[in-house]
Amino acid sequence: MDFLFNTIEVSKLEKSFDFYTEILNLEVARRIEPEEGVKIVFLEDQNKNTIELIEREGRVKPIEEKESKIKMGFGVDNLDKTIEFLKRKDIEIKAGPFQIKGGRFINIEDPDGVMIGLYEFE
Numbered sequence: 001m002d003f004l005f006n007t008i009e010v011s012k013l014e015k016s017f018d019f020y021t022e023i024l025n026l027e028v029a030r031r032i033e034p035e036e037g038v039k040i041v042f043l044e045d046q047n048k049n050t051i052e053l054i055e056r057e058g059r060v061k062p063i064e065e066k067e068s069k070i071k072m073g074f075g076v077d078n079l080d081k082t083i084e085f086l087k088r089k090d091i092e093i094k095a096g097p098f099q100i101k102g103g104r105f106i107n108i109e110d111p112d113g114v115m116i117g118l119y120e121f122e
Helices: 015-021 079-088
Strands: 005-009 027-037 038-044 049-054 072-074 095-100 105-111 117-120
Touching: 005 105, 015 027, 049 117, 079 117
Parallel strands: 005 049, 072 117
Antiparallel strands: 027 038, 038 049, 095 105, 105 117
């Protein structure tokens, strides 16, 4: 069995698209509109790991809990430089930095409240 992608339902596709491409440096693999009111974009990292963002007109509920039940982890080369970049982009650090065995990390959120961990390993 091969892993294909994660799907995240978003409230505003273009706002989420900007976040995932500008902040997390993902690139567009493809865009489709399979039916009226549905917009989908597939984004990939350099290893071809894929995230599907899908906007369904009028169907997305915002995350109502304080913390999302979804968390994705991304590796960064330098956490200090990443924190400075996030500050310049007005992205709030929700938690951290935390020390872990072999590295450290911070948590941020996407525009719909999906938790994202940014990890630096030694």
